[in-house]
Amino acid sequence: MKERLKQAPPKIPDEAKLSWKKGHGDHPLDRYLKEGRIPHIWCPGCGIGIAFTAFIKALEKAEFDQDKTVVVSGIGCSGRAAGYLNLDTYHTTHGRAIPFATGLKLAKPELKTVVFSGDGDLFAIGGNHIIHAARRNVDMTVICINNFNYGMTGGQGGPTTPVEARTTTTPYGCAEHPFNLIYLAKAAGAAYVARWTALHTHELRDSIVEAMSKTGFSFVEVITPCPTGYARRNRLGTGLEIMRFYKENSYITDILEPEDTALLFKGKIAVGKFVDIEKPTFMEMYREYIVQQAENSG
Amino acid sequence: MKSNTVITGTHFITGDDACAEGGIAAGCTFFAGYPITPATEVAERMSKRLPQVGGVYVQMEDELASMAAVIGASSAGARAMTSTSGPGFSLMMENIGLAVMLEVPCVIVNIMRGGPSTGLPTLVGQQDVMQARWGSHGDYEIIALSPSSPQESFELTVDAFNLADIYRVPVIILSDEIIGHMTEKVTISETEKIKIVHRKNPACGPENFVPFFPDEDGVPPMALAGDGYHVHATGLTHDEHGYPVITADAQERLVQRLVNKIRKNEEKIVRTEEYYLDDAEVIIISYGCSARTSLDVVETAHGKGMKVGFLRLITIWPFPETKIRGLASRKNVKAFVVAEINHGQVVYEVERCAAGEAETVLAGFMGGRIFEPDELYKVVQEIAN
Ligand SMILES: Cc1ncc(C[n+]2csc(CCOP(=O)(O)OP(=O)(O)O)c2C)c(N)n1
Ligand code: SF4
Ligand SMILES: [Mg+2]
Numbered sequence: 001m002k003e004r005l006k007q008a009p010p011k012i013p014d015e016a017k018l019s020w021k022k023g024h025g026d027h028p029l030d031r032y033l034k035e036g037r038i039p040h041i042w043c044p045g046c047g048i049g050i051a052f053t054a055f056i057k058a059l060e061k062a063e064f065d066q067d068k069t070v071v072v073s074g075i076g077c078s079g080r081a082a083g084y085l086n087l088d089t090y091h092t093t094h095g096r097a098i099p100f101a102t103g104l105k106l107a108k109p110e111l112k113t114v115v116f117s118g119d120g121d122l123f124a125i126g127g128n129h130i131i132h133a134a135r136r137n138v139d140m141t142v143i144c145i146n147n148f149n150y151g152m153t154g155g156q157g158g159p160t161t162p163v164e165a166r167t168t169t170t171p172y173g174c175a176e177h178p179f180n181l182i183y184l185a186k187a188a189g190a191a192y193v194a195r196w197t198a199l200h201t202h203e204l205r206d207s208i209v210e211a212m213s214k215t216g217f218s219f220v221e222v223i224t225p226c227p228t229g230y231a232r233r234n235r236l237g238t239g240l241e242i243m244r245f246y247k248e249n250s251y252i253t254d255i256l257e258p259e260d261t262a263l264l265f266k267g268k269i270a271v272g273k274f275v276d277i278e279k280p281t282f283m284e285m286y287r288e289y290i291v292q293q294a295e296n297s298g
Numbered sequence: 299m300k301s302n303t304v305i306t307g308t309h310f311i312t313g314d315d316a317c318a319e320g321g322i323a324a325g326c327t328f329f330a331g332y333p334i335t336p337a338t339e340v341a342e343r344m345s346k347r348l349p350q351v352g353g354v355y356v357q358m359e360d361e362l363a364s365m366a367a368v369i370g371a372s373s374a375g376a377r378a379m380t381s382t383s384g385p386g387f388s389l390m391m392e393n394i395g396l397a398v399m400l401e402v403p404c405v406i407v408n409i410m411r412g413g414p415s416t417g418l419p420t421l422v423g424q425q426d427v428m429q430a431r432w433g434s435h436g437d438y439e440i441i442a443l444s445p446s447s448p449q450e451s452f453e454l455t456v457d458a459f460n461l462a463d464i465y466r467v468p469v470i471i472l473s474d475e476i477i478g479h480m481t482e483k484v485t486i487s488e489t490e491k492i493k494i495v496h497r498k499n500p501a502c503g504p505e506n507f508v509p510f511f512p513d514e515d516g517v518p519p520m521a522l523a524g525d526g527y528h529v530h531a532t533g534l535t536h537d538e539h540g541y542p543v544i545t546a547d548a549q550e551r552l553v554q555r556l557v558n559k560i561r562k563n564e565e566k567i568v569r570t571e572e573y574y575l576d577d578a579e580v581i582i583i584s585y586g587c588s589a590r591t592s593l594d595v596v597e598t599a600h601g602k603g604m605k606v607g608f609l610r611l612i613t614i615w616p617f618p619e620t621k622i623r624g625l626a627s628r629k630n631v632k633a634f635v636v637a638e639i640n641h642g643q644v645v646y647e648v649e650r651c652a653a654g655e656a657e658t659v660l661a662g663f664m665g666g667r668i669f670e671p672d673e674l675y676k677v678v679q680e681i682a683n
């Protein structure tokens with residue numbers, strides 16, 4: 001064993017390098033991808049890659065500093081995003097991306113901190129953390145891939161699965177009320193809340209720029225197709241057909257109250273920006289109030 | 299950073315407060331925790347001290363989050379810690395495993411109380427010793443230190459930060475309700491005299507840096523978030539680049555190293571304290587608050603001319619295996635008596651190391667109180683005869 005560890009570190013396999021170079025070598029967004037990590041694990045027609053691309057296009061458009069932007073993911077198909085990015089990235093435990101990111105941000109406030117993860121990760125097992133990070137107004141951006149199910153584990157029902165929808169664990173149709181993530185994020189105290197679908201690539205990119213530029217807790221929900229899990233069991237068709245569905249059934253609004261944006265099974269999808277307010281962040285309050293008091297009393 | 303960082307001087311404080319001051323003296327600048335008896339005072343003191351020294355205190359929503367935040371903060375370069383007791387320690391297990399896998403230094407203070415479950419919130423126990431070692435799933439090694447006084451709570455917390463950084467591993471302070479709530483004299487030396495050892499930084503630029511490729515000691519240098527190294531860290535089994543590799547080979551390579559970087563350095567890490575071992579026929583082994591009563595018993599027995607010695611474990615994990623094997627193989631040593639407040643935890647490790655060369659007996663006490671010297675003396679007397 002010791003001998004083996006003395007050997008030079010394994011190089012990135014040539015095949016991997018080759019496929020990266022061949023397929024993507026000259027792409028302008030290449031500098032945002034970690035060398036040798038493509039191809040990714042996502043299924044054909046999956047929407048995560050679209051949201052991922054919107055994110056790196058946001059990095060490009062706003063010229064966010066790659067050395068100072070960190071991405072934290074939980075566990076799930078969406079959570080694999082962290083591993084492909086040419087930034088400091090952390091693939092943590094199921095549900096804990098937000099508290100991990102909280103530690104990163106509070107310890108090094110100059111970091112632009114982004115959490116990229118799935119609906120189950122962020123709102124089931126991690127549900128407690130997202131509401132508290134929003135309440136504290138920790139300066140971070142959460143990008144939530146909402147595919148209405150647990151993709152990675154094979155398509156089980158979760159906190160966003162609409163009533164009636166079939167999944168591997170709701171074989172008779174889901175009979176629990178889902179969260180409306182927009183309403184929840186607002187109620188918990190988020191400073192910025194938006195929702196887009198995988199069809200709205202430009203709006204999504206711009207929204208991510210806006211969210212990342214916002215000082216405070218910002219939340220962007222991305223409705224994405226999961227052809228392998230959710231769509232197949234509900235006969236929603238291929239990735240392309242789901243995109244057509246988004247085209248016909250989504251509408252951009254800036255007048256709806258967050259509580260009126262709930263998503264029903266095969267229903268209309270309200271997209272747009274729903275919250276954009278100013279309020280002091282955790283660190284601003286900490287510095288301006290707590291540290292001041294400590295100095296005065298100390 | 300402000301000048302009142304280290305409160306040099308002599309103080310009359312509790313073990314809990316001493317852990318907090320140990321953290322401050324070690325340069326801890328981040329604490330995330332959740333209140334729980336009998337560890338709350340650590341968090342309370344940190345909430346007061348950290349804003350004075352340029353650090354951040356945050357009370358998280360639970361211990362799952364506390365542990366995750368501590369790892370995040372340490373990944374960004376802060377010396378980070380948390381404190382808890384049994385029920386919270388159970389919740390921290392998930393992300394202690396993550397810290398092991400990501401090799402992120404951090405310090406967890408566990409002021410042990412009686413369990414299982416909510417158990418005895420205000421009363422002593424030493425029942426989390428095995429949990430500290432095995433509580434998170436999978437195979438790993440970890441470091442745990444057990445203070446027997448407030449002074450030692452201070453000193454070991456400083457050491458804990460150094461060991462965490464040197465080995466890139468979570469270090470647990472296994473204190474207990476009695477030590478945590480006991481008030482004694484604690485002397486804190488001048489800042490310059492407090493030994494601080496930091497984690498290794500990358501020796502090269504990002505182009506040539508392989509984030510999980512170890513040095514000779516089995517420990518890779520650590521690049522911090524925001525330093526331009528673009529490191530990927532994952533809880534999945536990974537190769538030296540940090541990229542997930544889900545194969546038996548990668549598992550062997552990684553987990554062997556995680557285990558060996560502690561095991562192979564056992565002799566550097568382990569610290570014990572010994573009394574009257576030279577001609578001892580019976581050796582009491584104990585730690586934490588139990589060690590205080592044990593010492594009293596040893597002195598009494600010694601006074602009566604009995605050949606009773608005492609080994610106090612300061613390091614509990616990695617287990618002082620070499621030390622105890624050595625003692626067991628001595629001709630004069632007939633038996634070990636392990637005094638602890640549980641139904642038997644350290645005793646099994648001692649038995650394993652004694653390997654039949656010396657008898658191993660548990661003096662186990664059920665928790666909720668510290669045992670009387672007489673209770674242990676009786677056990678020792680019986681064995682000695
Ligand atoms: C503590 C824990 N419980 C369960 C799992 C198994 N698990 C892995 S991913 C996942 C669900 C992910 O769903 P979501 O966050 O919606 O991501 P998606 O795969 O849909 O993108 C689950 C339950 C786990 N990894 N850890
Ligand atoms: S299972 Fe669903 S979410 Fe996961 S990669 Fe495949 S399509 Fe995407
Ligand atoms: Mg999902």
